[in-house]
Amino acid sequence: MSALDDLKYNDQGLIPAIVQDCENGDVLMMAWMNRESLQRTVDSGKATYWSRSRQEFWVKGETSGHTQAVKRIAVDCDMDTLLMWVEQVGAACHENYRSCFFRDLVHGELKVNSERL
């Protein structure tokens, strides 16, 4: 029996994982996991998500080289959200920004808040 079985996955069997840069605390991205991708993440130390669009496992950085070495995982009070601290290589975002949250919402408009790597 593992705590992974006690997590509350949604009706698609998924749980959101918030990813934080363990060096500076920046939130880099959020992605989805199922139980198996979380197990693979724990076992390998490599962040492994479930791609909802492609319906397949997705080892972060496998093609881009922008890997995430998972240093720590926390679970929230409701057991339905994960928080992971990672060592991020390069850009977490496929648009080549360090963080996926590269735009601020300001007076109803989006303003880019950082530069591409």
Next chain:
Amino acid sequence: MSALDDLKYNDQGLIPAIVQDCENGDVLMMAWMNRESLQRTVDSGKATYWSRSRQEFWVKGETSGHTQAVKRIAVDCDMDTLLMWVEQVGAACHENYRSCFFRDLVHGELKVNSERL
């Protein structure tokens, strides 16, 4: 026309909001918003969520006093996740921990990582 209309809400009209402590960068919680709760958050500066269990708006801290003054909001590349920086009064978690992520997943078990306020 507002960028709020361009966000990708899920099939229940919701978007997840990650909440980060603007003082120390700790991730405090994740909750869900619909367009109207985000609009109320922007207009009032008070974090206002949509309670999926109660199916009602939920102004954070309205009953507990543990309010969240929203200082900044960012949007991710896919336009389907929000990141908010807040000034958190007291505990973000209803179990009286500062952060909802008060347990670490360690070797398949949950270990409390902080103390109650």
